[in-house]
Amino acid sequence: MSKIRVYELAQKLGLENKDLLARLKDAGIEAKTHMSVLEADAVQKFEAGREQAEDKPAIIEERRISSGLIRRRRKAVPKPEPKPEPVAESESVEKAAAAAPVPEAPAADESSAAAAAAEKAVPVTPDSTPQIDVEPTVEEPAVEAAPEVSTEKEVKTGAKVKTEAKVGEKVEAEVEEKVEAESAAPAAAEKSPATETAPSKPSAPAVVEKASPNRAKILGRVELPQAAPPQRRQGRPAGGQPGRRPAGNAPGRPGAPARPGRPAPGPAPAPVGDIPGGKETRNKRKKKGKGGDGPAGADRHERRSKRARMEVFEPDRNDRYRRAKRSGKQQKKTEITVSKAIKRKIRISDVITVGELAKRMGVKANDLIRELMSQGNMVTINHPLDYETAAILAAEFNYEVENVGFNEETILNVDKAAVGEDKPEDLEPRPPVVTIMGHVDHGKTSLLDAIRATNVIAGEAGGITQHIGAYDVELDGRKIAFLDTPGHEAFTAMRARGTSVTDIVILVVAADDGVMPQTREAINHAKAAGVPIIVAVNKIDKPGANPEKVKQELTEFELVPEDWGGDTIFVEVSAKEKTNIDGLLEMILLQAEVLDLKANAKKHGCGAIVEARLDKGRGPVATLLVQEGTLRIGDPLVSGAHYGRVRTMTNDRGEQVQEAGPSTPVEVTGLSGVPDAGDTFNALDDEKAAKEVAQHRAQKQREAELAKTSKVSLDQLYARLQEGDVKELKVILKADVQGSVEAVRDALVKLSNDICRLVVIHTGVGGIIESDVTLATASDAIIIGFNVRPEPKAATLAEHEGVDIRLYSIIYDAVADVKSAMEGLLAPTLKEVALGRVEVRDTFHVSKVGTVAGCYVLDGKVSRNAQVRLVRDSVVIWEGKLNSLKRFKDDAREVQAGYECGIGLENYNDVKVGDIIEAFEIEETATKLD
Numbered sequence: 001m002s003k004i005r006v007y008e009l010a011q012k013l014g015l016e017n018k019d020l021l022a023r024l025k026d027a028g029i030e031a032k033t034h035m036s037v038l039e040a041d042a043v044q045k046f047e048a049g050r051e052q053a054e055d056k057p058a059i060i061e062e063r064r065i066s067s068g069l070i071r072r073r074r075k076a077v078p079k080p081e082p083k084p085e086p087v088a089e090s091e092s093v094e095k096a097a098a099a100a101p102v103p104e105a106p107a108a109d110e111s112s113a114a115a116a117a118a119e120k121a122v123p124v125t126p127d128s129t130p131q132i133d134v135e136p137t138v139e140e141p142a143v144e145a146a147p148e149v150s151t152e153k154e155v156k157t158g159a160k161v162k163t164e165a166k167v168g169e170k171v172e173a174e175v176e177e178k179v180e181a182e183s184a185a186p187a188a189a190e191k192s193p194a195t196e197t198a199p200s201k202p203s204a205p206a207v208v209e210k211a212s213p214n215r216a217k218i219l220g221r222v223e224l225p226q227a228a229p230p231q232r233r234q235g236r237p238a239g240g241q242p243g244r245r246p247a248g249n250a251p252g253r254p255g256a257p258a259r260p261g262r263p264a265p266g267p268a269p270a271p272v273g274d275i276p277g278g279k280e281t282r283n284k285r286k287k288k289g290k291g292g293d294g295p296a297g298a299d300r301h302e303r304r305s306k307r308a309r310m311e312v313f314e315p316d317r318n319d320r321y322r323r324a325k326r327s328g329k330q331q332k333k334t335e336i337t338v339s340k341a342i343k344r345k346i347r348i349s350d351v352i353t354v355g356e357l358a359k360r361m362g363v364k365a366n367d368l369i370r371e372l373m374s375q376g377n378m379v380t381i382n383h384p385l386d387y388e389t390a391a392i393l394a395a396e397f398n399y400e401v402e403n404v405g406f407n408e409e410t411i412l413n414v415d416k417a418a419v420g421e422d423k424p425e426d427l428e429p430r431p432p433v434v435t436i437m438g439h440v441d442h443g444k445t446s447l448l449d450a451i452r453a454t455n456v457i458a459g460e461a462g463g464i465t466q467h468i469g470a471y472d473v474e475l476d477g478r479k480i481a482f483l484d485t486p487g488h489e490a491f492t493a494m495r496a497r498g499t500s501v502t503d504i505v506i507l508v509v510a511a512d513d514g515v516m517p518q519t520r521e522a523i524n525h526a527k528a529a530g531v532p533i534i535v536a537v538n539k540i541d542k543p544g545a546n547p548e549k550v551k552q553e554l555t556e557f558e559l560v561p562e563d564w565g566g567d568t569i570f571v572e573v574s575a576k577e578k579t580n581i582d583g584l585l586e587m588i589l590l591q592a593e594v595l596d597l598k599a600n601a602k603k604h605g606c607g608a609i610v611e612a613r614l615d616k617g618r619g620p621v622a623t624l625l626v627q628e629g630t631l632r633i634g635d636p637l638v639s640g641a642h643y644g645r646v647r648t649m650t651n652d653r654g655e656q657v658q659e660a661g662p663s664t665p666v667e668v669t670g671l672s673g674v675p676d677a678g679d680t681f682n683a684l685d686d687e688k689a690a691k692e693v694a695q696h697r698a699q700k701q702r703e704a705e706l707a708k709t710s711k712v713s714l715d716q717l718y719a720r721l722q723e724g725d726v727k728e729l730k731v732i733l734k735a736d737v738q739g740s741v742e743a744v745r746d747a748l749v750k751l752s753n754d755i756c757r758l759v760v761i762h763t764g765v766g767g768i769i770e771s772d773v774t775l776a777t778a779s780d781a782i783i784i785g786f787n788v789r790p791e792p793k794a795a796t797l798a799e800h801e802g803v804d805i806r807l808y809s810i811i812y813d814a815v816a817d818v819k820s821a822m823e824g825l826l827a828p829t830l831k832e833v834a835l836g837r838v839e840v841r842d843t844f845h846v847s848k849v850g851t852v853a854g855c856y857v858l859d860g861k862v863s864r865n866a867q868v869r870l871v872r873d874s875v876v877i878w879e880g881k882l883n884s885l886k887r888f889k890d891d892a893r894e895v896q897a898g899y900e901c902g903i904g905l906e907n908y909n910d911v912k913v914g915d916i917i918e919a920f921e922i923e924e925t926a927t928k929l930d
């Protein structure tokens with residue numbers, strides 16, 4: 001044979017060029033196009049191979065690609081010859097079927113049968129065994145070989161082998177499908193009648209037809225999850241699907257494959273169409289979807305079936321689908337759902353802007369602006385709304401506004417309502433805190449030193465004492481904290497800031513001097529604070545000491561010694577000689593026991609600033625007295641408008657300490673600024689909160705300075721009486737002489753009535769001093785000066801603190817004013833407006849004119865028409881008008897501060913160097929009671 005072109009050969013064989021090319025390729029003969037030339041050898045080889053191929057069945061090479069996929073390729077195998085003695089074989093099969101766990105022969109049987117019938121049957125090999133590849137050349141049994149493989153597999157794994165056979169269908173070149181079938185039991189497979197089933201060849205389809213109605217349900221129900229996807233993808237024709245059956249089904253039908261002459265019905269030739277998820281089912285659904293239910297129902301149905309399919313085949317995607325669906329639903333829900341009541345409550349801190357309010361309510365800012373405009377407010381989006389406006393506006397939109405403001409107490413954890421009282425089991429006894437008061441030179445400092453020296457020598461030999469403003473002393477293991485701020489001024493200054501630090505007051509009275517004015521003041525200050533007093537009668541070592549006289553004098557102030565039937569402890573001591581210091585300490589501890597002082601050391605430290613200063617090297621340094629809780633290094637701290645962390649802590653002996661419990665004074669660094677003595681301090685959880693509180697306080701301070709209100713003033717007395725704010729009018733009375741004090745006090749006390757009691761908490765002779773003002777501040781008192789003036793510092797402080805100072809020269813005026821105020825009938829107030837103060841530095845006598853004072857204007861100004869008051873040692877000497885005001889030799893209308901001037905007083909010549917001339921004007925204002 002000579003060479004031949006492909007198309008010629010195709011014509012010769014009656015094939016299409018394309019087909020021939022494919023076959024040539026399969027046969028391993030190279031031919032690219034229909035014009036390619038084929039060698040004679042190649043043609044012969046091809047034709048020979050073709051003849052052979054027509055006679056022998058194709059063998060399928062199967063390769064498992066993945067757990068669910070088997071790739072199957074057709075391979076030419078020699079035609080198997082029918083086995084002899086089919087009957088004997090059948091019997092064996094019958095036996096095997098009974099014995100095997102999976103009694104039915106695999107699809108191989110059917111395949112063989114089909115192969116025989118169609119001469120192109122597929123002897124199905126089980127599972128993924130590549131061994132099949134070597135079989136084609138074996139003459140006898142490709143089919144036998146297959147069961148052998150099955151057997152091997154069964155033995156090795158003991159598992160079911162998945163396989164699939166196609167009955168009556170020409171296998172395509174490459175097929176991918178997932179199948180599941182049971183492997184044949186070894187014996188059954190070996191003796192499978194597959195090879196001898198030629199006679200029953202035609203029965204294979206019949207078996208399929210018969211089996212399908214009965215088994216479809218079972219198959220479908222059980223095998224759906226595994227079998228469905230490939231079916232769907234492949235779209236295998238119904239009836240072409242070889243039997244598949246659940247493994248568990250086999251034992252239920254023993255002997256099924258035993259019938260000779262028929263292919264084992266075991267692996268049920270499932271009617272694929274009946275398997276849920278199969279093509280037919282899908283078609284049905286499609287049909288339904290398209291026609292039956294109408295668009296809505298169809299859609300719903302389609303969605304449901306799609307979802308069902310996804311549940312089976314794509315669980316992950318299904319999750320996504322569900323999630324997407326759910327989130328979609330939620331979004332929709334948000335749109336239509338009305339917010340819960342709690343969400344309709346907007347919490348604001350005093351003020352909120354229009355924009356912020358709109359955002360919180362979820363409405364457009366424009367809507368709010370429109371609403372406000374309709375109410376007559378022209379605002380912008382950044383316009384701040386106060387609580388009331390915000391509340392009214394929000395109500396229009398069905399929202400509530402709650403003013404949460406800034407609650408300092410909550411942040412500081414001192415809000416008893418929120419935190420609750422300390423548990424009794426947490427309360428432990430704490431040392432008493434003591435302050436020493438008394439008249440000048442009666443020995444306060446000496447007594448403190450004596451106490452300290454005794455203590456240092458006793459306990460801390462060699463210790464370097466530090467002045468930190470407060471210190472501990474110890475007696476028999478019991479501690480006492482002393483505040484090293486002798487005098488009632490500091491004591492009251494602290495109290496004025498709302499800090500009650502002192503538990504016990506030691507009143508020092510010199511035995512040789514007795515009760516003096518400041519002794520009285522100290523008593524009044526201590527009593528006003530409600531602090532118990534222990535009297536230390538000092539200087540008993542002095543020859544002229546008369547302790548009994550001191551006791552006698554103090555009875556006037558209701559301080560009666562115990563041995564005289566009273567309840568005041570008197571201790572006779574000598575600070576200089578250090579006599580009976582321990583006796584005094586003992587009495588302090590005794591008094592402390594009576595007071596039953598307790599504190600909870602388990603919480604954050606809090607207390608008061610005893611003193612504070614700015615140290616060049618260390619920054620702000622503050623001496624704190626811890627009153628409750630425990631203060632530790634590193635604790636965030638806030639005091640007044642300052643905050644920080646406790647960087648270092650030092651005790652009064654100069655030792656670094658890590659923590660300080662109740663009634664312990666320590667010197668602390670780490671604050672951002674210098675707090676005021678008497679300020680409280682609080683340790684917190686975090687520094688940010690401390691900063692917030694400090695900033696808030698600073699803000700409040702600024703506001704307070706802007707809107708200063710007096711504590712109690714006569715002008716407002718009646719209104720406040722009506723409101724029930726005031727039940728008691730406290731008065732501090734200062735006068736030029738003791739007689740005036742008594743007279744005015746008696747007159748005032750008589751004004752007490754049912755509505756308001758008038759209490760004179762302190763009286764004194766002399767000008768109004770700072771301590772009077774601090775006492776008035778601390779006690780909400782007014783100050784009445786009779787023929788006296790406030791010292792400049794006191795006046796400034798009074799103005800700063802809003803303390804009402806009333807100055808009178810006639811008792812009747814003082815009494816009438818207070819009475820009118822109490823009755824709400826205060827006459828128009830003649831308000832004195834101070835212009836300035838002038839100091840007399842020299843005096844000249846000018847004939848016919850009188851005495852002219854050479855003066856210096858200290859502050860403000862003095863004007864020619866002003867009224868003046870001559871003050872000597874804070875006592876008013878004269879009041880009247882100016883006769884002359886000169887700058888050098890010229891008359892002046894007014895002279896400002898910092899300049900010298902000559903002043904002549906009208907009809908008054910007794911001017912002395914050092915006198916102060918106060919210039920003022922009288923302004924008449926109507927009394928306001930509201």
Ligand SMILES: Nc1nc2c(ncn2[C@@H]2O[C@H](COP(=O)(O)OP(=O)(O)OP(=O)(O)O)[C@@H](O)[C@H]2O)c(=O)[nH]1
Binds near residue numbers: 438
């Ligand atoms: N003999 C005697 N003198 C004492 C005693 N205590 C104090 N002194 C003296 O009294 C004077 C005043 O004592 P201070 O301790 O300065 O009195 P003070 O009350 O602190 O005085 P001020 O700080 O000015 O208020 C000093 O000279 C002390 O030496 C004492 O017990 N006996």
